[in-house]
Amino acid sequence: MKKVIIVAITAMSIFACKEKAKEVAAETETVMEKIEEEATNQTGEWEVLFDGTSLDSWRGYVSEGMYPEWTIEDGAMAFSPGAQGGKNIITKDQYTNFVLSLEWKISEAGNSGIFWGVHESPEFKEAYETGPEIQVLDNDKHPDAKNGTTHRAGALYDLIAPKEDYTKPVGEWNLCILEVNHKTNLGKVSLNGTELFTFPVHGEEWDAMVADSKFKGWKGFGKFETGHIGLQDHSDPVWYRNIKIKRLD
Numbered sequence: 001m002k003k004v005i006i007v008a009i010t011a012m013s014i015f016a017c018k019e020k021a022k023e024v025a026a027e028t029e030t031v032m033e034k035i036e037e038e039a040t041n042q043t044g045e046w047e048v049l050f051d052g053t054s055l056d057s058w059r060g061y062v063s064e065g066m067y068p069e070w071t072i073e074d075g076a077m078a079f080s081p082g083a084q085g086g087k088n089i090i091t092k093d094q095y096t097n098f099v100l101s102l103e104w105k106i107s108e109a110g111n112s113g114i115f116w117g118v119h120e121s122p123e124f125k126e127a128y129e130t131g132p133e134i135q136v137l138d139n140d141k142h143p144d145a146k147n148g149t150t151h152r153a154g155a156l157y158d159l160i161a162p163k164e165d166y167t168k169p170v171g172e173w174n175l176c177i178l179e180v181n182h183k184t185n186l187g188k189v190s191l192n193g194t195e196l197f198t199f200p201v202h203g204e205e206w207d208a209m210v211a212d213s214k215f216k217g218w219k220g221f222g223k224f225e226t227g228h229i230g231l232q233d234h235s236d237p238v239w240y241r242n243i244k245i246k247r248l249d
Contacts, residue, residue, distance in 0.1 A: 049091060049229070050077050050102075050243035061088040061127045061230065062120060069233065076105070076241040077231075079112070085235050088127040090118050090228035097248035100178045100229060106153075107237035108170050109141035113157065115230030116180055119220055127230040130220040133157040134178055134189060136238060138170050150213075154191045158213045162189075162196040173241070181248055182225050201225075 049057045052075035060067040067087040071078050079087075095116070106112060115131030124130050137153040139145045145152050149161035154176070168174050179188040180201055187201045200206045202225065215221040231240060 044247040044249065046244045046246050048244050050240065052076065052241060057091055057093070058089050058231075059092055061086075061090050061118070061228075062122065062125075067233075073239070076239040077243070079231075079233060079238050081233065081235045081237065085233055086126065087233040088115075088230055089233075090115075090120065090127060090230040091245075094226050094228050095180075095245060095247060096226040097181045097183055098179070099246045099248065100180075100243075101175070101245070102243040103173045103175050103241050104136050105173050105239040105241075106136055106138050106170060108138060110136075110138050110170075110236035110238055111142050111144060111234040112136040112236065112238040113232040113234065114176065114178065115228075115232065116178065117222065117224050117227035118230045119224040119227050121220075124220055127228075127232070129218065130222070130224055131227060131230050132159070132222050133232070134176060136232070139165055139167055140170070154189060154196050156187075156189065156197070156199060158215065159209050160197050160199055162191065164194075166191045166194050166196070168192065179248075183248070 052072065055066050055070065055072065055077065058070070059065060067089060069080055069082045069087045070089055071080070100114075100116070102114070104112070104114070113128070113133040113136050115127050115133050118127045118131035133156070135151060135153055135155045135157045137145055137151070139152050149155065150158050152162065152165065153167045153174075154162040175192050177188070177190040179186075181187070182201055185200050185203055187199045189196045199209070206222065210216060210222055229245065
């Protein structure tokens with residue numbers, strides 16, 4: 001009799017997990033549909049940067065080709081760190097005013113980031129020297145999360161902290177939306193359907209924020225209104241999927 005009860009409880013647990021997974025998937029789809037609907041009144045069309053089948057929209061930073069550490073795994077763009085770091089990737093195209101939508105999933109104790117305004121030049125060895133970053137992080141186990149709230153997932157790295165932690169547990173997908181508009185001097189970041197903060201993208205307020213951060217005195221940081229979108233190699237496994245962008249020009 002005990003075996004029958006255990007089997008029944010196990011079956012109920014499996015069913016509950018499957019139903020929860022369906023709810024999460026439906027919730028993510030609803031959020032993405034809402035974002036698309038809100039953007040319909042803006043000029044331009046969605047451009048797919050990664051649909052799970054091709055890396056053709058991307059290449060390595062200061063490289064003509066794609067770094068082999070980035071592959072396609074179960075419909076996601078997967079990064080597996082190699083012996084040598086610095087394998088950041090960027091979009092082949094450049095963008096000025098846009099809405100970027102993507103999902104990210106970080107490894108346990110992992111770290112990565114999403115850049116924009118990346119200026120590619122031999123003068124700058126790393127993408128983060130010019131491109132501001134939206135942090136991708138395991139808030140619970142990566143030590144950088146203890147270095148202040150501006151280093152936690154969803155933050156505009158070392159500049160603006162998210163108002164709360166809206167990340168999902170490690171191993172689950174997080175939907176991040178970044179809007180950058182130099183015409184209105186407004187940036188927005190949302191995570192999993194919640195707006196985290198807004199910020200100026202240029203001008204005196206932006207310069208004041210940078211001057212009060214680790215990036216003070218960096219020659220190229222945040223200086224380029226037009227630049228590449230980038231994804232970071234921070235020596236930890238990370239996954240991205242459903243990447244698309246809409247120009248607001």
